[in-house]
Amino acid sequence: MIPVLALIVGVVLGVILDPTVPAAVEPYLPIAVVAALDAVFGGVRAKLDGIFDDKQFVVSFISNVLVAGLIVWLGDQLGVGGQLSTGVVVVLGVRIFGNVAAIRRHLFRA
Amino acid sequence: MTNPQDNQPGPEQPDEADSARTDADAPASSGDVRGGFRGDFDAEQTIRLDRPTDDDDDEDIDADSADATASSTGVAAEDDAPEDQAEAEPTVGPAPAAESGAKKPAVKVSAATIVIAVLVGLLGFALIVQVRGTSEDSTLASARTDDLVRILSDLDSNENRVRQEIADLEQLKRELTAGSESADAARTAAEQRADELGILAGTLPAEGTGLTVRFSGQIRASRILDAVEELRNAGAEAMQISSGGGQAVRIIVSTYFQDADGGLNVGGTKLTGPYTITVIGDPATMKTALNIPGGVVATVSSDGGNVIVEDPGKVTVSALAAEPDLQYAQPAS
Numbered sequence: 001m002i003p004v005l006a007l008i009v010g011v012v013l014g015v016i017l018d019p020t021v022p023a024a025v026e027p028y029l030p031i032a033v034v035a036a037l038d039a040v041f042g043g044v045r046a047k048l049d050g051i052f053d054d055k056q057f058v059v060s061f062i063s064n065v066l067v068a069g070l071i072v073w074l075g076d077q078l079g080v081g082g083q084l085s086t087g088v089v090v091v092l093g094v095r096i097f098g099n100v101a102a103i104r105r106h107l108f109r110a
Numbered sequence: 111m112t113n114p115q116d117n118q119p120g121p122e123q124p125d126e127a128d129s130a131r132t133d134a135d136a137p138a139s140s141g142d143v144r145g146g147f148r149g150d151f152d153a154e155q156t157i158r159l160d161r162p163t164d165d166d167d168d169e170d171i172d173a174d175s176a177d178a179t180a181s182s183t184g185v186a187a188e189d190d191a192p193e194d195q196a197e198a199e200p201t202v203g204p205a206p207a208a209e210s211g212a213k214k215p216a217v218k219v220s221a222a223t224i225v226i227a228v229l230v231g232l233l234g235f236a237l238i239v240q241v242r243g244t245s246e247d248s249t250l251a252s253a254r255t256d257d258l259v260r261i262l263s264d265l266d267s268n269e270n271r272v273r274q275e276i277a278d279l280e281q282l283k284r285e286l287t288a289g290s291e292s293a294d295a296a297r298t299a300a301e302q303r304a305d306e307l308g309i310l311a312g313t314l315p316a317e318g319t320g321l322t323v324r325f326s327g328q329i330r331a332s333r334i335l336d337a338v339e340e341l342r343n344a345g346a347e348a349m350q351i352s353s354g355g356g357q358a359v360r361i362i363v364s365t366y367f368q369d370a371d372g373g374l375n376v377g378g379t380k381l382t383g384p385y386t387i388t389v390i391g392d393p394a395t396m397k398t399a400l401n402i403p404g405g406v407v408a409t410v411s412s413d414g415g416n417v418i419v420e421d422p423g424k425v426t427v428s429a430l431a432a433e434p435d436l437q438y439a440q441p442a443s
Contacts, residue, residue, distance in 0.1 A: 002219070002223055002224075002226075002227045003223075003226050003227050003230040004230075005227070006226075006227035006228065006230045006231035006234070007230045007231060007233065007234040008234070009231050009234070010230070010231035010232060010233065010234030010235035010236075010237075010238070011234040011235070011237070011238050013231075013235050014234065014235045014236075014237070014238025014239050014242070015238055015242075018239075018242060019239055020243070021239055021240070021243050026243075027254055027255070029236060029239070029240050029243075030240050032236065033233065033236050033237050033240050036229070036232075036233040036236070037233065037237075040230060040233060043226075054220065054222030054223065054225075054226060055222060057222075057226055058222060058225050058226060058229065061226075061229050062229070076254075076255065076256075079256065081254060081255070081256065082254055082256060082257070
């Protein structure tokens with residue numbers, strides 16, 4: 001419940017404050033958001049599976065974001081940032097789909 | 111932060127054990143049990159909202175109770191922390207319903223939940239920021255560095271191409287301007303040449319420095335012809351011969367002189383004396399040529415005629431010859 005409220009609060013804050021993304025993090029923010037989404041869906045699935053672990057969620061959330069950003073940054077340094085970010089998005093998208101499928105099985109038993 | 115993180119697995123254990131056990135007890139109604147589990151979670155949050163300041167103490171007590179699970183429930187109770195008791199109890203093994211009932215009033219929200227809330231809130235915030243940033247400016251501000259570099263190089267090459275085009279067009283413009291100028295010059299030259307040729311052919315009137323040569327008395331055609339040839343040798347450029355009645359004939363290359371009754375037939379026109387030849391050319395040279403010993407003046411005088419050479423300065427040759435009508439000759443290119 002608190003995470004849901006926090007999500008709503010974050011969205012509302014984002015709408016109200018409407019900040020400008022600093023140029024330095026601009027390429028990494030979308031990747032970080034997707035990585036965080038992956039972590040959140042994984043957390044929801046673990047919650048439904050009854051194996052949710054706070055520590056694991058926090059660590060996986062932060063490490064997901066950091067690793068995704070690091071990969072893209074590394075790709076930028078190597079000159080393949082666009083391709084690597086595409087690859088990261090694909091991998092995370094596959095994971096998100098898997099997690100959503102598990103959640104769906106839990107909620108709808110189908 | 112480190113402390114809550116480290117302690118967290120302890121209090122977390124009961125929940126997992128509880129749900130696992132509940133699943134084992136009533137596998138057919140696992141959905142219901144999960145509902146209850148979520149209800150517990152909500153209860154935690156509610157209480158957390160009520161008592162946000164107790165976190166540190168509670169975490170310490172959590173650690174204690176986790177270390178001594180079976181025997182230390184009393185210790186936790188001494189510390190005026192019913193929620194610890196409630197969390198510790200499941201390991202000892204009360205009924206699930208009782209456990210959730212005991213939790214309700216006392217369970218505090220763990221630091222991990224706060225961290226999770228903060229993280230998820232950050233996610234929502236970043237999500238919205240990214241979405242709005244993308245939707246409000248999908249062009250350059252959000253483009254990657256290499257994309258920008260590519261766009262820039264595209265623009266550069268485009269600019270080079272356009273500049274090249276400008277240079278080509280300017281070059282073409284210069285050429286056309288120069289071409290029209292040279293065409294103007296050529297036309298001017300051609301017109302000038304046509305004028306010169308017209309003067310020489312006798313189709314255009316002419317004026318300039320020259321002489322008037324007046325022949326009086328008995329003059330034969332051969333003397334006039336001699337005078338004309340002498341003047342041509344002296345550089346005459348345009349000539350006409352006029353009779354005493356004012357009739358004038360242009361003298362061109364094909365003009366002939368013939369003796370006729372009481373006069374001359376010049377190019378088909380009958381003239382009567384006295385004759386006046388108006389000639390354009392260098393006056394001094396022509397005057398000298400006419401006056402040389404044994405020349406025109408002397409010959410005419412010996413024949414009984416009289417020649418008067420005058421130098422009036424500027425003279426006008428206004429008589430025109432007929433346009434030549436060429437039948438056979440074509441310009442050879």
